[in-house]
Amino acid sequence: MTAQDTKERLLDVKGLTVEIDGRRGPAVVVDGIDLHVTKGETLGVVGESGCGKSLTMLSLMRLLPNKIKVTSGSADFDGQDLQKMSARALRKVRGGEIGFVFQDPMTSLNPVMRVGDQICEPLLYHRGMSRQDARKRAVELLRLVGIPGPEERLNAYPHELSGGMRQRVMIAIGLACDPKLLIADEPTTALDVTIQAQIVDLVKQLRSKLGMSVVWITHDLALIAGLADRVVVLYAGTVVEDAPVDALFANPSHPYTRGLLASIPTLSDAPAARLSSIGGTPPEPGRRPPGCPFAPRCPLAMDICRRDVPKLEPISSEGSHRAACFAVQKALKAA
Amino acid sequence: MTLVETNPAVGEEDRPVNLWRDAWHRLKRNKLAIFGLGIVVLLAFVAIFGPYLTPHDFLSQDLQARNQAPSLAHLFGTDDLGRDVFSRVVYGTRTAFLVAIVVTAIALLIGTTLGAVAGFFGDPYDRVIMWLTDMTMSVPNLLLVVVINASLKTPIARWMETQYMATLNPFYRETIWIDFFLVFGSMAMISWPPYARLVRAQVLSIRSRPYITAAMALGLSNRIIMMRYVVPNALGPLIVSVSAGLGTAMVLESAFSFLGVGVNPPTPSWGNMISDGLRVWQHHPHLLAAPAAVLGLASVAFSFLGDGLNDALNPRGTK
Ligand SMILES: Nc1ncnc2c1ncn2[C@@H]1O[C@H](COP(=O)(O)OP(=O)(O)O)[C@@H](O)[C@H]1O
């Protein structure tokens, strides 16, 4: 047993598989993912856009759009399988125990509802608060997420706020009921760089203040460095590497992770240099190659890679760092 | 606190007014829309207070003064029974508004409910409801109304008669209610499909917006999401179509009266006045001109107002 396993798992996802019903038949987008989050931990989920990060998180909460279905796997949250739970029980978890923050604060708030009312909504529903109490709590929440003049902002419509302010409001809504877990799906992607940093700082502060677990989804590995305790790297709907954050940055193993790291701009990097670090794009659902899904883009690809699917296996002595790559495993055996 | 954004993205987003006030500001700049609004308000005033203010009763006959041309005593002249046409047009305004509002309200209720269910819950509701909508739309309007009238009027009248015999309640003697009931009912039956289609399309487009997923992620019930997230966002286009629908209902009522299936005399409606006027217009053109002009004015006013609201409620439409 590793150190991680002994800690209590708040969220434990096993073999989660998601398929899209396309015109050419069902296509796998999330392929038997395992991941977990322990209490108080921040998990970073990283991968290029189109790797299935959003669908993974939406499928956990059974929020998938029509024609996209979970076909197997389980997702235990606090000891209960979210996939098997009754719709009523699930609604209690949504917003009550698990808060969500979405990518685009411009379109994720109801444009015709005052932000105060939107913050009150989960409080009225999950906490059964009176409207008055809910509004008081909403003011507290707006203050908590660093919005100046919270009493007045309560009456603002989303379009009257800047992007950064709207994302703070989203976070306030996500936090309204003191969730045990906050899932943030690229919450800073739509914001400019300085605001990004502020939002990251905000979540860091709130996390320790409120003692919650966080799943932070991003395509930007650099953003994760100072934020996550552990990182899961997704490629084409599979976990290709997972590790404690320090181990990942000290010893990135999977060629995809290394490619992502090479795309982190350093001060000396010209923009052109980072764009060229991994050629090609992730495969579309339904067009995944047999064998290792990364093989078509991998500089180390061997024959076996095009034939067999590499399994996620420990590559560190204590087992907390794992990668799914034949080349890595071969090098390990040789050493 | 360092977290505070002292300078939230300046400019375009810092508008200190809300959606409706914005819409009102845009509407005010639209001259045609304001003209339409003015006429609608005036007609509404006439519909409510007019009958108390007219110099003559709309029913009182003066057989000495039949078919008179407009004069100071009778602004729009008198009709073949010597009734004051102006007073009748004024009372007709009340009828027109009553018909338009009730019919539109019923059609809106049916259309919105069916459209929202079809769009929100999808198949199999969607398929059944859309089939019903297409069916209703494919039957010619007037045919449907004539059939409804022909098949229902007599049985209802007979039922009212037996009720009266049994209870002696004078309410059952008022045949006017049958008219209104049939006119309202049959007009609503042909008016709901466009609302159902519009609401369904709106709901389908709104349902896939991120804020709906966000609301579901908050654990809110379908009913709350529907009432507080979907419907209010679908409201803009609906208001526009209701405004146009009110005008259409007034015109429709006139068409029905012309065919003898509208509101019946002696209750004045623009429609039955037009239809009476048409028979004698070569000799007494004012009997046709007065109600027709007012009907035309009302219809144009509602349509201008509807167009104006359309532009005003769509912030992206104006820069
Ligand atoms: N509503 C949808 N219909 C069809 N395909 C979708 C839909 N949403 C996502 N996909 C596809 O599923 C894959 C994974 O999407 P997503 O989970 O959004 O990726 P990520 O969040 O990592 O960028 C992508 O290839 C995307 O094209």
Ligand code: SF4
């Ligand atoms: S398994 Fe092979 S193709 Fe896949 S990443 Fe490793 S070396 Fe590259």
Ligand SMILES: [Mg+2]
């Ligand atoms: Mg995404």
